Amino acid sequence: MDLGLDVTERDGYAVLAVRGEVDVYTAPKFRERLIELVSEGKHRIIVDLEAVDFLDSTGLGVLVGGLKRLRSHEGDLLLVCTQSRILKVFEITGLTRVFSIFDSVDAAVSG
Amino acid sequence: MIDLGEVVELQIPARAEFVALARLVVSALAISDTTLGDERVDDLKIAVSEACTNAIEAYGSADSGEGVVVRCRADDRRLEVVVEDRGRGFDPAQLSGHPPVTDPDRLKFERGLGIPLIRALVDEVEFSSTREGTAVRLVMRNTSPGTGWPDGNETGGRETRA
Numbered sequence: 150m151d152l153g154l155d156v157t158e159r160d161g162y163a164v165l166a167v168r169g170e171v172d173v174y175t176a177p178k179f180r181e182r183l184i185e186l187v188s189e190g191k192h193r194i195i196v197d198l199e200a201v202d203f204l205d206s207t208g209l210g211v212l213v214g215g216l217k218r219l220r221s222h223e224g225d226l227l228l229v230c231t232q233s234r235i236l237k238v239f240e241i242t243g244l245t246r247v248f249s250i251f252d253s254v255d256a257a258v259s260g
Numbered sequence: 261m262i263d264l265g266e267v268v269e270l271q272i273p274a275r276a277e278f279v280a281l282a283r284l285v286v287s288a289l290a291i292s293d294t295t296l297g298d299e300r301v302d303d304l305k306i307a308v309s310e311a312c313t314n315a316i317e318a319y320g321s322a323d324s325g326e327g328v329v330v331r332c333r334a335d336d337r338r339l340e341v342v343v344e345d346r347g348r349g350f351d352p353a354q355l356s357g358h359p360p361v362t363d364p365d366r367l368k369f370e371r372g373l374g375i376p377l378i379r380a381l382v383d384e385v386e387f388s389s390t391r392e393g394t395a396v397r398l399v400m401r402n403t404s405p406g407t408g409w410p411d412g413n414e415t416g417g418r419e420t421r422a
Contacts, residue, residue: 172283173313174276203283205309206373234302241380242373 192224318347
């Protein structure tokens, strides 16, 4: 099982497009990539979850950790997600009120 | 399709890379042997993933040599999935809750979301934990034709503890 993690730049944001399944096996790679971006000085990050097929609590943990890290640098982490099966795990855990979740990267960069 | 009531058992090494296999087997069984819709199969996949993740973490080391058993039984009313490990047990009632999402301290909690997810996603859940290991029993009830609700239950899940 491979996790795709592609980074592009967009209007001052690093856009991390995640592809595949995020679980206990793949989450460490996702966490490392986020930490790398922050270390490179990218403190405004959009995580695009549109090509994610599966995400459980380990993936939520990576995102919560990323948001915490970015906020400590006065930055922010925005999410792009329209898939109901992925949004559902954010809703159940109350994290829809912690993260700013947008319908598209365009919507995220324009706030 | 398997015979009603027949048990399908999968034993995976207690390693992270095998959790996807457990999800695959359980979801394939749910699709072929139940009337659960796609959304409920997705719910079950998350619950199985969380239970297997906890089972692997119960062994406490990356490669304990131990296994996790996933046992499934479907009949015409429900699908039952039991995830068992022989690691150190835990008491789900003792898990600390998270601060409200409006509290900035909420971001200190990157873990501990798995069991709340399980509780929210399945119709019944039962945790049986001792020093010899833990069994998590997950039940999804088949949807009654036309109602969109599990048989005989329109109010959501319930939880029991052994």
